[in-house]
Amino acid sequence: MIQQIDHIGIAVKSLDATVPYYRDALGLGEPHIEEVPTQKVRVAMFDVAGVHIELLEPTSPESAIAKAIEKKGEGIHHIAFKTNDIAGNISQAKDAGLIVLNDPPVPGAHNTQVTFLHPKCTFGVLTEFCQHPGGCGCGH
Amino acid sequence: MIQQIDHIGIAVKSLDATVPYYRDALGLGEPHIEEVPTQKVRVAMFDVAGVHIELLEPTSPESAIAKAIEKKGEGIHHIAFKTNDIAGNISQAKDAGLIVLNDPPVPGAHNTQVTFLHPKCTFGVLTEFCQHPGGCGCGH
Ligand SMILES: [Co+2]
Ligand SMILES: [Co+2]
Numbered sequence: 001m002i003q004q005i006d007h008i009g010i011a012v013k014s015l016d017a018t019v020p021y022y023r024d025a026l027g028l029g030e031p032h033i034e035e036v037p038t039q040k041v042r043v044a045m046f047d048v049a050g051v052h053i054e055l056l057e058p059t060s061p062e063s064a065i066a067k068a069i070e071k072k073g074e075g076i077h078h079i080a081f082k083t084n085d086i087a088g089n090i091s092q093a094k095d096a097g098l099i100v101l102n103d104p105p106v107p108g109a110h111n112t113q114v115t116f117l118h119p120k121c122t123f124g125v126l127t128e129f130c131q132h133p134g135g136c137g138c139g140h
Numbered sequence: 141m142i143q144q145i146d147h148i149g150i151a152v153k154s155l156d157a158t159v160p161y162y163r164d165a166l167g168l169g170e171p172h173i174e175e176v177p178t179q180k181v182r183v184a185m186f187d188v189a190g191v192h193i194e195l196l197e198p199t200s201p202e203s204a205i206a207k208a209i210e211k212k213g214e215g216i217h218h219i220a221f222k223t224n225d226i227a228g229n230i231s232q233a234k235d236a237g238l239i240v241l242n243d244p245p246v247p248g249a250h251n252t253q254v255t256f257l258h259p260k261c262t263f264g265v266l267t268e269f270c271q272h273p274g275g276c277g278c279g280h
Contacts, residue, residue, distance in 0.1 A: 002188065025236035026142060076219065089166075125215055
């Protein structure tokens with residue numbers, strides 16, 4: 001079951017260039033920085049009352065984020081929903097005829113398990129399900 | 141000061157076509173439907189643990205949403221931050237050299253006052269500040 005919006009993923013060319021906008025001009029505070037080798041990105045996470053803004057900088061031209069920037073420029077890349085039952089969401093999505101990109105789920109940032117729904121079937125919105133370790137959905 | 145993410149605005153051609161995906165395939169429940177004549181949109185709002193997914197259907201070809209769909213297709217359109225001091229956020233944004241599209245703010249859905257930052261200065265992310273009536277930020 002979906003519990004909350006976990007994060008909004010934003011494709012950026014450079015964390016160094018964009019972090020000051022979110023930190024200072026919006027006043028969102030210091031981000032947590034993490035590298036996610038499986039997705040070939042470096043991530044800056046801002047905690048906004050429990051929902052994260054994740055700035056995603058590609059670490060390789062092979063990264064999906066690098067390709068997205070090449071195709072569409074920088075900008076909002078995906079929405080992630082926090083679930084306590086990613087297997088249930090995957091089967092619900094398949095029953096609805098959606099294309100599930102990772103089944104079984106793959107490792108995301110912060111030791112999560114994640115999967116994506118293809119935007120072709122979700123009216124243009126790349127949609128992620130994200131389950132935190134322990135499945136308690138508490139975010140830790 | 142920014143208090144939380146208020147909503148994620150998603151440009152859609154048709155609420156009738158997209159509401160079932162969010163309501164049933166994602167299981168987000170019944171949306172609140174509202175027309176916002178000042179922005180020439182009909183909006184379906186899903187409450188996801190206090191953060192709203194807003195599906196925006198243009199009611200006129202002159203709507204900014206109609207133009208966004210024409211240019212880029214359906215998809216995520218903007219992020220809105222809830223603030224209790226929209227005037228303060230506007231002056232902070234101007235101090236940072238950002239382009240504020242509505243100063244003073246204009247009426248949004250749910251009797252809010254809203255303004256937008258031009259995506260040219262925010263690394264491709266159309267960004268909204270949104271203040272609820274009373275300014276208490278409680279969302280009512
Ligand atoms: Co993500
Ligand atoms: Co909005």
